[in-house]
Amino acid sequence: MSRAKQLYDWADSRLDVENAQKFLGKAFPAEDSFLLGEVAIFCFILLVLSGIFLGLFFEPSTSDVEYDGSVQEFQGEEMPEAFVSVLHITYDVPFGMFIRRLHHWAAHLFVASIGLHMLRVFFTGSYRNPREPNWVVGTGLAALSMGAAYTGYALPFDEFAATATSIGYNLTISVPLVGDFFGQVIFGGEFPSSATIPRLYFLHVFVIPAAIAVGIAVHMAILIRQKHTEAPREADVETGDRTVDADDGSVIVGLPAFPNQAAVSAVVFFLTAATLSLLAGLLPVHNIAEYGPNNPAATPSLIMPDWFLMWVYGFLKLLPKWASFTVGPVHVSGEFIGGVVLPGLVFAAIAVWPFVDRAPGQEHFTADPLKRPWQTGVGVAAVAFVMIASIAGMNNILADQVLGTTTSVVNPYLSAALLLVPPLYGGLTYLLLRRDLPAERTEQGPAPGEAAGGDADD
Template sequence: MGRFDRVYAWFDDRLGLSKAQTFLGKAFPAEDSYLLGEVAAFCFLLLVLTGIFLGFFFEPSTTEVTYEGSVAEYQGEEMPEAFVSVLNITYDVPFGMFIRRLHHWAAHLFIASIGLHMLRVFFTGAYRNPREINWLVGTALASLAMAAAYTGYALPFDEFASTAASIGYNIATSIPLLGDPIGQIVFGGDFPSTATVPRLFFLHVLVIPLLIAGLLGLHFVILIRQKHTEAPRDEDVTGREHVDRDDDSVVIGLPMVPNQAAVSAAVFFLTLAVLSLLAGFLPVHNIAEYGPTDPASTPSLVMPDWFLMWGYGFLKLTPAWMSFDLFGVHVSSEFVGGLLLPGLVFVSVAVWPFIDYESEPTHFGADPLERPVPTAVGIAGVVFVMLASIAGMDVIVADLVGSTTAVIRPYLTAILIIGPILAGLTTYAVLGGFGNDEQAGGRATDNDGGDRSDARSDAIDTPDETSPVADKDGKQPEDPDE
C-alpha cells in the first residue's frame, strides 16, 4: 500500500469516505429543464454576495442629512440618509453601480427561474407522491422570494419606494383584528415612521434570507433523500446494460461528481455571465430620477415589478363595495384584493398535490400532453396570473384604448374570470380530454407498482464521462443515506 493509500485508508476508517464516494456518484437526470432549480439557487447565492457588498454602504435611516456626493442636482440638499446612501453606492462607491445592478437583476432572475422551475415541476407532475412535502417547501420559498424583493425595493426611500411601502402598510393594517400590531411590528407604526426603513432592512437582510436559506436546505435534503423524478425514458435508453422503459427501481443520469458538478459549474458561470451583461448594460431603478420621498406628492405612475403585478391587479380590480362586516369584524376591500385573493392563489398552489393525489410513489415525470386535467388547470392558472398582471397595468391599458381606468376595470374583471376558463377548456379539448377519458389519468398509472422509493435510493455508479448511467439498486453497497 502506497503512502497516499495509507493516508486515505486512515481517513476512510474514521470518516467513512467510501460511503461519501458512493454518495458523490449519485445520478442526476441529464435533462436541461432540471437545471432551472440550480439557476434559482445560484441567483440566491449571488444575491447574498452582492447584498453583503451593498450592506457595507447602505444606511437604514430616514434622518435628513446633507447630500455631498457627485449628483449635481442634489448638491447641498437635505435628504433621507437611506436615499443618500443609495445615491452614493450608485455614483461614488467603486463598482457600486455594477454591484447594485447585479443585485437587482439577480433578484429578477431568481424569481423568474423559481417560476419556471415551479412550472416544470407542475407540468411534469413531479409534485406527486412522495414529493408533496417538497412542493410545499417550494411554495413557501416562492412567497419568501417575493417578500424579499418587496422589502428590498422599499429601502432606498425614494419617491417610488416610499409609495410602494405605503401601499404595503395600508394592506398590512387592513388585516382584520391583527392589522394594527402587524403595522407596528413590520412598518414601525404610522407610515412613514422613522422605524419603517430599519424594520424593512432587518427583514430584507436577515429574517427573510435566513428563512430562505433554511428552507432551501430542507428542499435539498428532501431532494437528495427522495431523488429527482426522471423524464419518461425512450425505448432504447441504455447505460452499461439495457434498462426497461418502466423500471423505476433504477435511476438514470449523470453521476454528481464529476459530470453533474461540471454541468452545475457551467450553469453557475452562465448565470453570472448573463447577470453581468445585464448589469453592465441595462440601468436599474434610477433613484436620481425619482428623487427623495416627498410626503406631499404621489408619483404619477406607480407600478410594482412584474412579479408582484398580479397581486397589484387584484388590488386594482377589487371594488370598494367589497368591504363588509363579518360578526362585527370589518373586512376591507383592500384586505380582500391585497391579501385574501393573493393568499388564496398561494393556498391553491400549495394544496394542488393533494387534489391531484397519487396514492403510490411515482418516480417518472409525466408527459403534460398525456394529462389533460392537470395541464388544463396549469394553463388556466398561468393565464389567470398573466391577466391579473395586465389588470395591474390598467393605467397603461386605459391609455392604449383611449379610455379611463374606471371604464375598463369591469371589462378587465370579466376577462380575468372568463379568460382562464376558456384557456383551460381549450387545453383540455386539444389534449383529447373530452373525447378520450382514458388519457385523463396520464402516465400517473404507468409507474405504479408498490413502494419503490427505497429501491431508488442508490444511484451511485460512476461510469465513463459521457454516457448516461443506469444504476441498479440491487447491486449497490448499502445506502449512504441510511
C-alpha cells in the same frame, strides 16, 4: 503505503469518505429543464454575495443628512440617509453601480426562475406522490422570494419605491383585528416612520434570507432522499454494470453527481453569473437619482409594484367598492380581500394542489403534459388568470397609453376577462388534449419518452 493513501485513510476513518464517494456517484437525470432549480440556487448565492457588498455601504436610516457626492442636483441637500447611501453606492463607490444592478437583476431572475421551475414541476406532474412535501416547501420558497424582493425594493427610500412599498403597509394594517399589531412588527408603526427602514432592512438581510436558506436546504434534503423524477425510458438501459428496466422507477438513470453533473452545474453557474453581469453592465435599474428622495407630501403620478407582484395589484384595482363591509366590531376592507385574502387563496390553492391531483402509488417518471388533459387545462387556466390579473395591475397604462380611455371604462372588461378567459382557455385545452388522447392512454401509465443514459442510482 503512499502519503496520499495515508491521508485518504486518515480522512476516511474520521469522515467516512468511502460513503461520501457513493454519494458523489448519485445519478442526476440529464434533463435541461431540471436546471431551472439550479439557476434559482445560483441567483440566491449571487444575491447573498452582492448583498454583502451593498450592506457594507448602505445606511438603514431615514434621518436627514447633507449630501456630498457626485450627483450635482442633490449637492448640499438634506436627505434621508438611506437614500444618500444608495446614491453613494451608485455613483461614488468603485464597482458600486455594477454590483447594485447585479443584485437587482439577480432578484428578478431569482423570482422568474422559481416561477418557471414551478411551472416545469407542475406541467410534468413531478409533484405527485411521494413529492408532495417538496412542492409544499417550494410554495413557501416562492412566497419568501417575493418577500425578499419586496423588502429590498423599499430600502433606497426614494419617492417611487417608498410609495409603492406603502401599499404593503396598507395591506398589512387592513387585516382585521391583528393588522395594527403586524404593522408595528413589520414596519415599526406608521409608514414611513423612523423604524420602518431598519425593520425592513433586518427582514431583508437576515430573517428572509435565513428562512430561504433553510427552505432550500430542506428542499434539497427531500430531493436527495426521494431522488429526482426522470423522463420515461423507451427501453431498458444498459449502465455498464447493470441493466435497468424501462419501468423501474426505484432507480434513476443519469449523470453521476461528480464529476459530470458538477461540471454541468458549474457551467450553469457561470452562465447565470455571465447573464447577470451582462444585464448589470448594459441595463440600468431603478434610477433613484431621477425619482428623488421620499417626499411624504407628494404622490408620484405612476405607482406600481415589481412585475411579480402585479397580479396582487390587479386584484386591488378590480375589486369593486362594495366588496368592503363591517360585521360588528370587525371591518373587512376591499384592500384586505384583494391584497391579502385573494393572494392567500392563490398560494393555498398552489400548496394543496398535489393533494387534489392525487396519485395512488408512487410516480417516479415525469408525465407528458399533452397526456394530462385536465391537469394541463388547470395549469393553462391558472397562468391565464395570473397574466390577466397582472394586466389589470397596469390598467392605468392600458387605459391611458394604449386605448386612450379611462380606467373606469376598461375595468369591467378586465374583470370579465379575469373571470371568463381562464376557464375558457382551460376548457379549450382540456377538450383539445382529450380529443387527441386515445381512450386507453391516461396520464397514470408511463408513456414512452426520452431515454437517458449513464449511471444508475438506487
